[in-house]
Amino acid sequence: xxxxxxxxxxxxxxxxxxxxxxxxxxxxxxxxxxxxxxxxxxxxxxxxxxxxxxxxxxxxxxxxxxxxxxxxxxxxxxxxxxxxxxxxxxxxxxxxxxxxxxxxxxxxxxxxxxxxxxxxxxxxxxxxxxxxxxxxxxxxxxxxxxxxxxxxxxxxxxxxxxxxxxxxxxxxxxxxxxxxxxxxxxxxxxxxxxxxxxxxxxxxxxxxxxxxxxxxxxxxxxxxxxxxxxxxxxxxxxxxxxxxxxxxxxxxxxxxxxxxxxxxxxxxxxxxxxxxxxxxxxxxxxxxxxxxxxxxx
Amino acid sequence: xxxxxxxxxxxxxxxxxxxxxxxxxxxxxxxxxxxxxxxxxxxxxxxxxxxxxxxxxxxxxxxxxxxxxxxxxxxxxxxxxxxxxxxxxxxxxxxxxxxxxxxxxxxxxxxxxxxxxxxxxxxxxxxxxxxxxxxxxxxxxxxxxxxxxxxxxxxxxxxxxxxxxxxxxxxxxxxxxxxxxxxxxxxxxxxxxxxxxxxxxxxxxxxxxxxxxxxx
Numbered sequence: 197x198x199x200x201x202x203x204x205x206x207x208x209x210x211x212x213x214x215x216x217x218x219x220x221x222x223x224x225x226x227x228x229x230x231x232x233x234x235x236x237x238x239x240x241x242x243x244x245x246x247x248x249x250x251x252x253x254x255x256x257x258x259x260x261x262x263x264x265x266x267x268x269x270x271x272x273x274x275x276x277x278x279x280x281x282x283x284x285x286x287x288x289x290x291x292x293x294x295x296x297x298x299x300x301x302x303x304x305x306x307x308x309x310x311x312x313x314x315x316x317x318x319x320x321x322x323x324x325x326x327x328x329x330x331x332x333x334x335x336x337x338x339x340x341x342x343x344x345x346x347x348x349x350x351x352x353x354x355x356x357x358x359x360x361x362x363x364x365x366x367x368x369x370x371x372x373x374x375x376x377x378x379x380x381x382x383x384x385x386x387x388x389x390x391x392x393x394x395x396x397x398x399x400x401x402x403x404x405x406x407x408x409x410x411x412x413x414x415x416x417x418x419x420x421x422x423x424x425x426x427x428x429x430x431x432x433x434x435x436x437x438x439x440x441x442x443x444x445x446x447x448x449x450x451x452x453x454x455x456x457x458x459x460x461x462x463x464x465x466x467x468x469x470x471x472x473x474x475x476x477x478x479x480x481x482x483x484x485x486x487x488x489x490x491x492x493x
Numbered sequence: 494x495x496x497x498x499x500x501x502x503x504x505x506x507x508x509x510x511x512x513x514x515x516x517x518x519x520x521x522x523x524x525x526x527x528x529x530x531x532x533x534x535x536x537x538x539x540x541x542x543x544x545x546x547x548x549x550x551x552x553x554x555x556x557x558x559x560x561x562x563x564x565x566x567x568x569x570x571x572x573x574x575x576x577x578x579x580x581x582x583x584x585x586x587x588x589x590x591x592x593x594x595x596x597x598x599x600x601x602x603x604x605x606x607x608x609x610x611x612x613x614x615x616x617x618x619x620x621x622x623x624x625x626x627x628x629x630x631x632x633x634x635x636x637x638x639x640x641x642x643x644x645x646x647x648x649x650x651x652x653x654x655x656x657x658x659x660x661x662x663x664x665x666x667x668x669x670x671x672x673x674x675x676x677x678x679x680x681x682x683x684x685x686x687x688x689x690x691x692x693x694x695x696x697x698x699x700x701x702x703x704x705x706x707x708x709x
Contacts, residue, residue, distance in 0.1 A: 201598070201601045203604065204598045211586075215586065401584055401586075404582045404584060405595070405599070406568075406571075407542065407544060407571065407576065407578075407582070408571065408572075408576070408595060408596050408599060408643070409568050409569070409570075409571035409572035409596065409599050409600070410568060410599045411564075411565055411568040411599075412564060412565075412568075414568075414599055
């Protein structure tokens with residue numbers, strides 16, 4: 197494309213946005229809400245999927261102790277554990293750590309715990325069993341063997357509810373797809389209507405452009421740029437809002453599924469770029485549809 | 494340059510806008526199209542720059558049959574036809590410079606060339622000091638000259654002017670007519686639609702008279 201033409205298109209798109217700023221502001225606002233819901237869904241979806249994957253490749257087992265074990269006791273148990281293939285130690289949770297975690301989960305209601313004279317929570321050791329190396333009977337064998345050790349109170353493992361979560365995730369996958377398509381259509385609808393309004397407000401101008409020799413492409417490109425910019429701005433606003441929600445809310449609460457905590461990680465830069473690109477593409481498609489459907493030039 | 498064969502135009506009402514129009518305008522000619530209001534002058538010009546298509550008959554402009562022309566070819570043809578509209582059709586949100594530059598931007602001229610050509614044309618039409626003004630800030634005569642500037646900035650093959658002196662006082666009328674003649678001298682084929690008999694007085698140019706859609 198010639199530089200002069202490119203300059204013209206960008207200038208016109210900016211002028212269109214500025215002149216119809218109220219329509220665009222409303223459009224960007226509405227669209228950013230649609231995008232925000234979609235991005236939040238993606239954030240949860242990505243994290244849950246990652247978590248399931250992590251839990252799926254290895255099985256988490258928690259060994260609860262009757263009392264706070266000393267270093268030697270822990271080392272003895274570790275030795276016992278390493279006799280089995282594919283076992284890795286995730287972390288040791290002392291009674292204090294467990295209390296801190298419960299306090300964090302209870303938040304404002306943490307004062308309820310003050311009623312206890314001593315810490316009622318058990319210390320535990322979290323281990324991971326690799327699915328590649330252990331067969332289905334190993335967790336049970338391990339559980340029975342460990343529970344025979346005097347210091348060990350109880351052994352719990354996550355296999356059953358992981359299966360349940362996997363089934364739920366499959367359902368979420370389908371719901372997610374339907375939800376995603378609906379939000380995509382909503383964003384398209386918003387863009388289409390915003391661009392349609394700006395086209396109507398410039399109908400006379402478009403007619404003049406055509407009469408002095410503008411091709412359809414020449415008339416349409418600024419509107420397409422306008423739609424893409426709107427998609428981009430909607431995407432940016434949604435991402436910033438999501439990031440704020442993440443910082444101010446999500447990082448301050450503990451989310452647990454079963455007895456494993458879910459640490460929500462914000463979207464990766466690559467994912468952010470992908471979502472922004474998707475917003476731009478939605479903007480572009482929306483404006484193209486409105487140009488084709490509502491203004492046959 | 495322009496050939497119309499048995500052109501009819503009907504807008505659906507009882508009386509057709511154009512009836513059996515046969516007209517040939519040669520390259521470099523200066524033709525007045527005249528007739529009372531509603532005679533079909535504007536419709537005839539609209540057929541030539543393809544703002545309207547004939548209901549029947551054929552119209553050829555610069556060798557192109559307007560009945561069969563494709564959208565893209567039509568855009569390229571329109572770039573070779575300058576039109577001065579009766580209502581000027583200036584873009585109110587763009588200043589004089591931008592209005593005149595429009596034709597060149599559409600073609601994709603480099604920015605430096607656009608600046609040069611627009612300033613040259615504005616000087617030629619004594620509008621150099623109005624470049625930054627917006628159409629609503631200009632008088633009728635000035636808007637008319639901007640419309641002419643936009644029509645001629647690209648040195649078109651054909652210039653169509655629809656009532657170019659319609660709302661102007663006699664002095665401005667003479668000024669605009671002198672301009673059109675000058676453009677014609679530079680080699681452009683000019684068609685001027687006017688109902689003003691004053692304009693046609695003493696002219697040696699070809700006059701085509703329309704009445705109720707027919708050439709008389």
